[in-house]
Amino acid sequence: MNGRSGLIVMAKVQILPPEIVNKIAAGEVIERPASVVKELIENAIDAHTTSIELNLKQSGKTLIHIKDTGVGIDPDDMEKIFLRHATSKIYHLNDLYRINSLGFRGEALYSIAAISDITLRSKPSHQDVGWEIHLRGGEKQEFKPISMPAGTEVIVKELFFNTPARRKFLKSNVTELHHIFNTCVPYILQHYQCRFLITHNNREIINLPPHQDVLDRVVHTLQINREDLLYREYQLLEENLSFSLILGDINIQRPRRDMQFIFINNRPVQNKLLSFYLNQVYQTFIPSDAHPFFCIFLSLPSSDVDVNVHPTKREVKLKKEQRIATILSKVCEETLLSYGKARRVSTNLYLSQDSSSSTQQKNQYLSNSQEKKLVSQYVLSDHKSYSTYRSYEGKSINRGNEDSSSVVPLSPQSSETPQQLSLRKKLKEAHYIGSFLKKYLLFETTSSLLIVDQHAAQERITYETILSQVSEGGLQVQYLVNPILIPISVQEKIIWEAMQKKLEELGFSTTQWNEETIALHSSPSLIKNPAAALRNLLSGDESLLRADNETLIRRACRSSLMAGYEVVKEQAEFIRDQLLSCKIPFSCPHGRPTVVEIDQHTLDKEFFRR
Ligand SMILES: Nc1ncnc2c1ncn2[C@@H]1O[C@H](COP(=O)(O)OP(=O)(O)OP(=O)(O)O)[C@@H](O)[C@H]1O
Ligand SMILES: [Mg+2]
Structure with a gap:
């Protein structure tokens, strides 16, 4: 393009040869093995299959083999389906505005065939024999009759064999397998009547029989408790909208948004606005760094949905997106407040703290909005922590002394700002005057009120202590007499298998209990909720496999301490002293402040004293 004397000249225009066109087109649809799996599962579902068997080798890099009973x-169509834009799912332009199948672009098989070695066998039930076609790099190799049961079988080998650049960008087997499962899970949940058998390197990973209802499927696929789920169906005739919701209650809290599923007209989709609104609703019920489980199945007129936005069809456009988001969030909030454990827990907690009749009476007079506030205050300490709350509280008198030996004092950071240095000095000399909501420790100085977020402070202390113990080789570990059994999903299991050694180094000794459960035998002594800590690590994405100790410990510490327990003066002062011995005392490992100062001047202004 560079001409003489620096002049830039455009090269001659030419039409690209078909072999380049094919590869460019294929690249839009097929990014990685998971994209092949997605397309083949969708084809099987569109063919009304009752069973899907998926066999993978090397995370799909060397083999993806799928069988359906659709x-x-x-036989007349078997060659045609590998041509670009060959589809049996739409015929006319108008069909594009009322799509009911998952596929419609007629691009998937064409794209997969262009960049792999593919064999497709198929037999409609009314035919006597099946036919097998073999293509390599999009070129037909063989077409012959075979004997087989009714249905279709696709075998994809050597993915990206002729696009080395794409092959080079594939990630490790663990990462690619993770992508495959993240891709499969929504289809598995939604098609609960379909049997799913998935094997990887000859090992069975998922084996689900047809289920009676979608809740059963959710429970068995994601290993969550049925009692923690709420199911509701709604039909809003005037809005031309119907939907069903499966909402996890406050007991399901994940470090990532990996348990959130949105289906629009039977298609698993990503939709930022709906997802944002639904997560917002949960903000009232669970801590802001935890993410809930939800599954939303929306049905609306196909003319209100545009699925033809992206080649992978992952995104859809909705005509009345804002309106639908508002309706959904309202309904979710009402469902959670009226039926969820959030409400029950809040009442229990309220009464259990002070069962005197005056408190009970007060409770009865709470208005709806006051009650909502209460819910948000109390459910922060999740349901499970509540059940251990009393025994923990009983023990907690000596807790300060128990922990003292394990805290390694660290010298203050020399890089502290003058404000931080002054805050450090004030906090050191301040007097403890009480606690608020079992969440905040209040200290007074001569001119200000210092509020310490008890949980954030303890996260900082735990994080720095464990980190220094690990780096100096003196990690204190508690061994459990009875192992804690933790049900894990397939995605978590993939991460667990790859991380087991690393977890051991960090004090989490684990073994496989059965296919869906691991047993936790030990954990760092300072972590008071080891099951939550371990889940935080396993629910991370594959990048955690390469993460350093600092990142892993920070992650393990998240919400892994008991929330909301009462402390006596000595304990509060002990927490303060430990916090001040941290390298970075004024923020928790996740960036939230640990101490807030309200000075006299601000209070005076609030009371119009100035
Ligand atoms: N498992 C299957 N069972 C029955 N028919 C199938 C199966 N897989 C593919 N087909 C047929 O092959 C055609 C082409 O499939 P392909 O996936 O390439 O396109 P599509 O599903 O129509 O659209 P899209 O590219 O959006 O997936 C389909 O329209 C369907 O007729
Ligand atoms: Mg398709």
């Missing part, structure tokens, strides 16, 4: 493909 309607099959007519």
